[in-house]
Amino acid sequence: MIGKFSARYGAVLQEMLAETAGSIIMKTDVNGFIEDASPGLEGLGLSLAEMLFKPHLADLTSANHSETLRRFHADVLNGDNVQRQIEFPVATTPENTSWYSLSLRPAPSRPNGSDGALGLLRSIDGRRSLEQELATAATTDLATGLANARAFRAFLAQIIAREGQGAVAVFEVDRLATLKLRFGHSTSDDVLWAFARFLGNMLEPDDILARLDGDRFAVLMSNADAESALGKAKVIIATFTGISRDAQRPDIRLSASAGIASVAGSLETVLIHAERALVVARALGGGRAELRDAMPASRFRKTGS
Numbered sequence: 001m002i003g004k005f006s007a008r009y010g011a012v013l014q015e016m017l018a019e020t021a022g023s024i025i026m027k028t029d030v031n032g033f034i035e036d037a038s039p040g041l042e043g044l045g046l047s048l049a050e051m052l053f054k055p056h057l058a059d060l061t062s063a064n065h066s067e068t069l070r071r072f073h074a075d076v077l078n079g080d081n082v083q084r085q086i087e088f089p090v091a092t093t094p095e096n097t098s099w100y101s102l103s104l105r106p107a108p109s110r111p112n113g114s115d116g117a118l119g120l121l122r123s124i125d126g127r128r129s130l131e132q133e134l135a136t137a138a139t140t141d142l143a144t145g146l147a148n149a150r151a152f153r154a155f156l157a158q159i160i161a162r163e164g165q166g167a168v169a170v171f172e173v174d175r176l177a178t179l180k181l182r183f184g185h186s187t188s189d190d191v192l193w194a195f196a197r198f199l200g201n202m203l204e205p206d207d208i209l210a211r212l213d214g215d216r217f218a219v220l221m222s223n224a225d226a227e228s229a230l231g232k233a234k235v236i237i238a239t240f241t242g243i244s245r246d247a248q249r250p251d252i253r254l255s256a257s258a259g260i261a262s263v264a265g266s267l268e269t270v271l272i273h274a275e276r277a278l279v280v281a282r283a284l285g286g287g288r289a290e291l292r293d294a295m296p297a298s299r300f301r302k303t304g305s
Helices: 007-017 039-044 063-078 125-138 149-161 176-183 185-202 226-245 267-283
Strands: 024-028 034-037 085-091 097-106 117-123 167-173 208-213 216-221 256-262 289-292
Touching: 024 039, 034 039, 063 085, 063 097, 063 117, 149 208, 149 216, 149 267, 167 185, 167 226, 167 267, 176 185, 185 208, 185 216, 185 226, 216 226, 216 267, 226 256, 226 289, 256 267, 267 289
Parallel strands: 256 289
Antiparallel strands: 024 034, 024 117, 085 097, 097 117, 167 216, 167 256, 208 216
């Protein structure tokens, strides 16, 4: 056995070791202070042999998580915690933080009462990194690197749930289908990628840019009302047209259109209003922005470029 771990703990340790391998084994007293641990604990900056006072479990993590770790230990000893496992960050060096999972079980009681807890501490950085990669992939458009429609809808839903203000603009490069037929998919893909970069450079830092699907891009301007969003869209469209006019390819002259809607009503209402405004902008010849407020269709306002 390790250090002061006696045979009394064998059955519990065997059960816990079956759950994982390569963990740090530790023993705490009833108050959560670490009485003994396997050598791996030294890798976390805690050397029990060199410390004048026993460290507490809460010393493993940051101040933001320490109280949660204290409650977790107390709940395990009281039998109040069904899960008996917690995840928290550990500062492995002053510059680096890793995530660990701690499993705790009450140690077999002595005749005079509880004897603290036995724990297994293991790194879960690899798993959390994979989870983050999967989450990022699920909300990112692979072609442009922007947020995708799923992420944009989630952002917009949060603004609406908080009864926030703002406006949504949906942009589209005019007549991109014709360009695709004439020059091929590769050229149209290059145009989409360049337009995404252009939009990103034209927007404010707080604006959220995403690719909805196909040729459409959406912008959530949480700090702008519909009228100011319309003005920003007009500047973006005029600048894009000017850049295309000055480009080296006289055979490719591009423009863009946009539909604007206030953030008001439901998620679907906001997006439908913005997309319908975009349809009107394109129907009027493109190269322009149109605004549709959250109002009946009879009050649709054509604003022009």
